[in-house]
Amino acid sequence: MSVPQLVVHRDKELMAQAAAARLITKIVDAQASRGSASVVLTGGRNGNGLLAALAAAPARDAIDWGRLDLWWGDERYLPEGDPERNVTQARAALLDAVPLDPERVHAMPASDGPFGADVEAAAEAYAAELAKAAGPENHGSVPTFDVLMLGVGPDTHVASLFPELPAVRETERTVVGVHGAPKPPPTRISLTLPAIRAAREVWLLAAGEDKAEAAAIALSGAGEIQAPAAGAYGRSRTLWLLDSAAASQLPRSLYPPASP
Numbered sequence: 229m230s231v232p233q234l235v236v237h238r239d240k241e242l243m244a245q246a247a248a249a250r251l252i253t254k255i256v257d258a259q260a261s262r263g264s265a266s267v268v269l270t271g272g273r274n275g276n277g278l279l280a281a282l283a284a285a286p287a288r289d290a291i292d293w294g295r296l297d298l299w300w301g302d303e304r305y306l307p308e309g310d311p312e313r314n315v316t317q318a319r320a321a322l323l324d325a326v327p328l329d330p331e332r333v334h335a336m337p338a339s340d341g342p343f344g345a346d347v348e349a350a351a352e353a354y355a356a357e358l359a360k361a362a363g364p365e366n367h368g369s370v371p372t373f374d375v376l377m378l379g380v381g382p383d384t385h386v387a388s389l390f391p392e393l394p395a396v397r398e399t400e401r402t403v404v405g406v407h408g409a410p411k412p413p414p415t416r417i418s419l420t421l422p423a424i425r426a427a428r429e430v431w432l433l434a435a436g437e438d439k440a441e442a443a444a445i446a447l448s449g450a451g452e453i454q455a456p457a458a459g460a461y462g463r464s465r466t467l468w469l470l471d472s473a474a475a476s477q478l479p480r481s482l483y484p485p486a487s488p
């Protein structure tokens with residue numbers, strides 16, 4: 229378990245730009261050393277803000293887009309192309325503007341796909357896709373993600389793991405169906421904490437006043453069932469990327485100012 233490291237930026241725009249620059253470097257380094265990179269995207273305003281900043285970044289095409297595997301931490305279980313789907317929003321923010329290898333863009337199933345209303349079967353199919361991509365060093369469950377990004381909800385949820393609900397309690401499966409999510413839509417697919425913790429690095433994105441309480445709770449030693457963000461950590465790095473507003477309830481001793 230890696231102890232959370234915090235970086236606080238002046239505002240949400242700078243946080244998105246700095247996080248995008250950080251992601252470019254991480255991907256370029258992974259591709260230089262291992263020939264490819266594997267990144268897990270998140271939905272939400274902060275996640276999409278990072279993708280939009282990446283699309284506009286001058287160094288964007290230092291990334292070899294054809295050697296990048298993209299996965300999702302969660303997805304709203306809606307029809308293909310629905311504007312509320314995380315993959316739809318990611319395509320609009322970045323993916324449609326870069327030459328990705330379509331075979332390496334691993335979107336989660338849609339509700340009008342082969343599984344229909346059976347979100348559990350859809351989750352199992354995504355778990356099987358992850359297992360297929362896992363190398364021998366991964367003990368057969370999920371590939372070693374270079375970076376797994378997570379937006380943080382005001383209730384401290386990450387992905388579609390909401391406080392006290394069954395999905396955050398899952399200790400075996402890597403992907404589960406979610407019903408009755410408090411954040412609409414109610415039916416979702418989500419990676420579980422064991423899958424999240426397989427990542428080399430987990431980056432939690434929290435910008436805006438509405439995340440201040442969640443950041444303070446998650447970073448104050450709260451339990452992962454009550455505060456799922458507290459259970460999201462990487463094998464070698466856990467990085468909280470915040471803006472000043474989201475960091476406003478944190479003890480000042482927790483972080484040096486990254487930008488005045």
Ligand SMILES: O=C(O)[C@H](O)[C@@H](O)[C@H](O)[C@H](O)COP(=O)(O)O
Pocket residue numbers: 270271272273274275302303304314378379380381382385386387388411
């Ligand atoms: O499907 C989703 O809604 C996201 O994956 C979710 O986990 C999101 O990242 C958080 O709710 C933060 O969202 P905001 O950045 O919009 O606050």
